[in-house]
Amino acid sequence: MGAGGDLRGSVVVETLPKALWFGLWGGAIAFLYKQGFSQVNLPLLSTLIPNLVLGLLLVFRTNTAYERYWDGRKAWGVIVSATRNLGRTLAIGVAAPESSAQAAQTKALYLLAAFALTTKNYLRGEPATADIPPQFLGEEQLDSIPRPPLHLANRLAAYLQSQYRGGHLNESQLATAQTTLDDLVANFTACERIQRTPLPLAYSIHLKQLLLLYNLSLPFQVVATFLWLTPIMVAAISFTILGVEEIGLQIEDPFGRDANDLPLDSLCTMLVDEIEALIRELPLL
Amino acid sequence: MNYPSFDLSVSLARWWRQAFSLRGSVVPETLPRSLVCGAFGVAISALYEQGFTQLHLPFLGSIIPNLVLGLLLVFRTNTAYDRYWEGRKAWGSIINAVRNLARQIWVAVYERESGDRPQKEQALRWLVVFARSVKQYLRQEPLDEDLVALISQSQYQQLQQVNHPSLEVAFWIGDYLQHQYERECLNIYQLNTAQNLLNQLVDNLGVCERIKRTPIPLAYAIHLKQLLVMYCFSLPFQTVEALHWATGPVTALIGFTLLGVEEIAVQIEDPFGRDPNDLPLDAICQVMLRNIEDLIALSPPRP
Known part of the structure; x- marks a missing residue:
């Protein structure tokens, strides 16, 4: 396997458990929906957090972290x-x-x-x-x-x-x-x-809160479409976005002994x- | 996998703890505002349930293009972060210049007479006084009285009278260096490097002043607030038909997310205060003093 299947240094280890929790939550919502609680289908919740805002904040967080990583490398140079x-x-x-x-x-x-x-x-x-x-x-x-x-x-x-x-x-x-x-x-x-x-607390905490809300609201938006596939889809989506956050966390302090450090x-x-x-x-x- | 499992659980626990921590978070400021939005949502849904179905106005969704609001909001937060990081770099540079200048004064200035040593120690302490007075100036507070431990009473009074104490201290240090050069205790190269480091101190004072004195233009900050308020208050009209009684909570949540992003910017755009999100300037000055004391304790350079 190439780099795509490499666990060492990847964010899978940290991200997967969290994604699985959200998957479980998706499963619970799908179960309720199947039991006839059709009011859990709330596609409007997609407006909860504008995708654009979350996406830009997330990417910005990762890029800042990378900037610090690179600054650290330059300082060592x-x-x-x-x-x-x-x-x-x-x-x-x-x-x-x-x-x-x-x-x-x-x-x-x-x-x-x-x-x-x-x-x-x-x-x-x-x-x-x-x-x-x-x-x-x-x-x-x-x-x-x-x-x-x-x-x-x-x-x-x-x-x-x-x-x-x-x-x-x-x-x-x-x-x-x-x-x-x-x-x-x-x-x-x-x-x-x-x-x-580190990144100011206000930023990192609110970003975590937004990610949490986003992931928790996901099943309500997709349950009518995916039915029993909901947990898998929710876990996959939360894996991708939590992974982006995790990159930021891993490279923010580049002086340790992790696989992602200098x-x-x-x-x-x-x-x-x-x-x-x-x-x-x-x-x- | 090379990762021990306990490490993983620690880092996961930290993630969850941080997601719910209050200290340093924007929750205290944002929650009351978002509850106001929620109350408005509840009011709208109550009227709607009473039969005022004309309150369902999905067209309001086009009042503010999501793209415009989103970009403005994120831009505002990122600009604020830039100021925060620039302020941090300026302070890093001040720390740096103090360390290097202190070392150079300590090692390079030749001690000819017995009175030279205390004078040198005084010059090193002036460096700490410089940093502390910059900190007080940025916080718009008067000089702190602990400074008397670092300078004489008459110098302290002099600093209280001048307009800008930091510049006065920089002047004293520059004067000391020049004097040492004139009595040939410092060579021309050393004087030159030392004066450059002193310039670096004053330059970074200027950077901090710029950040402090130039908030993000009011027109921008105010209009963004207006857009956010309009956006949050137009939400219930768009969603009341679909959400009914859930309108209130959903409006409150949306208000929380968006107002929170704005609040981050408000918290970090002036990084020199005393909030949990501000730079740890007190600790930085403390460390600086300890470095100087460590230097003074170092055995003097052999002549």
């Missing part, structure tokens, strides 16, 4: 490129002839990689140091710090400044490096914004490999 650029500057721009200076340089490179790793952990609500090899953090204690990436950015800035004061980095290089660091922090903040600000683990592994390769090359530079 910048984190990746800023980490690479700053890594290169740290490795090549800083003149570190003595071995003690080289140790500090290695430490700074590790902290740089840890920025991305702690950002990932922070966005997932996991402990700051989860899955981070100890050499990346050195003697940094992150457990009691509310936003570990910011702390690491401060450390890196202090390192850059000390290299500048020590004459190992010129002022123009310092300015570029600090700007790259600004980019890292800016995109950490962007991810935080996406994660911390592949942060592989992005971070890639960055870690690159930084480690840089560190191995340091003595040769």
Whole structure:
């Protein structure tokens, strides 16, 4: 089967149970109708919620969610490129002839990689140091710090400044490096914004209410046409529209571990490999 | 399937709970209005049952084209959301600039004398004062008294006298940076980046002001309300023949759905207040202060 039959990452798992409840409701109405309660046939209920309003609200909700997903991806794109650029500057721009200076340089490179790793952990609500090899953090204690990436950015800035004061980095290089660091922090903040600000409650709650009303009123509109097929039709229709809502819910916060979330683990592994390769090359530079 | 079943039931329960939750929802505002519509529907159906069959006027359905009403309504809600999200982005950008500027001041400004350290700490706290005064300004509230913990009494009084406290604080910060440059504690590049970040702060203050000061044009908001009222009140005449006594409840439900969509817009178009649907500005400012304190606690950069 192709993508059409794929359950992993699809909204079927979440949507089907709800759709089945509405199907059951449709069955109950069909039963009443068959028993002779013909007043349950109320085709006028289709005006309850203008299709246009519901449709546009629903689609808008999904598109906003996608916009957030894409914003999150772009923010991570910048984190990746800023980490690479700053890594290169740290490795090549800083003149570190003595071995003690080289140790500090290695430490700074590790902290740089840890920025991305702690950002990932922070966005997932996991402990700051989860899955981070100890050499990346050195003697940094992150457990009691509310936003570990910011702390690491401060450390890196202090390192850059000390290299500048020590004459190992010129002022123009310092300015570029600090700007790259600004980019890292800016995109950490962007991810935080996406994660911390879901769609306004008024919007998401009223949309759910509209969906509920729409689905509950469906059987009354179609029972005279479909008779015993009513439950199936109702379940199918509610499956489609609840599915569209579910997409929005799934991609709204893209930093988790679901099949629909961004592949942060592989992005971070890639960055870690690159930084480690840089560190191995340091003595040769 | 990789999904554990308990996860699924949790997420389903959350869905249902949210569908019926009141906090942050538009139900409290919308329900009374839709009940008025429902009462009108009941009145019409009562008259109809009394024999006033001329109340059945299906032609009223063409008063307002559904398409026009639907598009206007959804457009109104989406515009309001755009303002909400733009306000959030502006605040994100303020947070950002504060973080970066604080780091740069802390790390880059060279401490030559013993008095330099407290002055630097003061500059960092000014950043928080800036954000807090923007928040108060957007809420049209006076400066909050807790600010005294962050600035001196005389500075506080000065802020109370000026027209726009945020701009005054931005001026102080700019002045501090310039002074540090003149006494060669900051190089020209660093001064430049820092001033740019300061500009970013003021720019985003401007964005928030624009959102706050320019509501959706009254002509639009009022005419939409008029259309909604006409639509809801014309409904019973169209449906009374088919629905009889159900006219009231159905009218109330339709009123609820449509007025609710409008109410979303009303709730989110000014996102700087204190409603459950507004931006969590108090929390944002709190976090900002904690970040600054964390920075100050960080061991000072070695000279």
